[in-house]
Amino acid sequence: MFTQFPYVVIEGPIGSGKTTLARMLAEKFSVELLSEKAEANPFLTRFYQDAQRYALPTQLFFLFQRSRQIEDMAQRDMFGQPTVSDFFLEKDPLFAKLNLDDEEYSLYHQIYHHLQLKAPKPDLVVYLQTPVDALMDRIEERNISYEQGMPREYIARLSEAYSEFFHAYDASPLLIVNNEKLNIIKDPEAFNLLIDRIRQIKSSREYFNPNF
Template identity: 55%
Template sequence: MDLSKRRYVVVEGPIGAGKTSLARELALRFQADVLLEQPEDNPFLARFYEDRARYALPAQLTFLFQRVDQLRALTQLDLFRRPTVADFLFDKDPLFARLNLTDDEYALYDKIHAHLKPQVPSPDLVVYLQAPVPVLTERVHRRGVEYEQSMPESYLARVADAYTRYFYAYDDAPLLIVNSERLNFVDDPEHFELLTRRIAAMRGRREFFNLGQSA
């Protein structure tokens, strides 16, 4: 893959899909810059997982401002001068807001969002990592982030479903939909090479990648 032809690549997918690891590996391989979420800098996130109704709004607003700040920093740094791999789409924010906020809260969130008007460039490629909910659950448990351990499978299922619906309608960028169930991009060099070849060969607007499919 020649990442220089794709200046801005986004890895997306539900919690536990392996976004951050893959984004990091791609960046280290192709010497791209990274744009990574900073969940540990969100003081409301741990509390959100304990009491979702109560802390959804502050957690969501914190993420919104964090992303706006990141965008601003990028713009100042001459946006995407170097190829960049991100582990989130800016649209992720309203997606989670719709999922977790009450109607009144969402209306407020929406007003703030509209007011901030984040000017988001379209990626050159989105890699959407899918996996069945039990696989996501198992990965979340395995990575052992303390505040995530109380996350019920039903919540993961709703997140996964929201992503499915979001990407069903997605048409802002070429989309590679990856079934990551039997793929391990970090530990299996073959899986990683297969994926990078698949990305390099991608020509269409929407393609699928499963294990066993030739690159």
């Protein structure tokens, strides 16, 4: 798999399982794991308690965190070896546009462009497209304290923003996965089935709709 696609990005909304899948792939194939480490953001808990007040510092922390990660990549030449990541830089403005007001977004936009970030282009992006009800169930199941009580309306807006983003995305080969019934944690067969499907990719945009 990583011979065909040396740099794989797993993406999807909160609760889609992108971090779990990226970690499982890294362990199975003994490749580098690049993770966004959301828990390191000191503003994140407060954002979920008062989104309007803490959206900007939360967003800027993530932006600078990812900026440092990209710099580290360049210094260590990480992408000379196979890598799987649970985020990519292109999604950062998606969250910013969703969470910031006009003035805050204008400031964010200036900082984003001032940084002149140039992230490596993925060889493959796997988008875990997950229905809102399934996202809400999985958020509840994983029981991360600051995520509990997250409004369904916010998750719905986030899910829609992801769908719109990937509808237009064409910078890298893209596999869109119907993630409603694909439970890689509880079902090893699902994990292996997804790996087999990735190995079969031949074109720039493909779909995987597993039936269980």
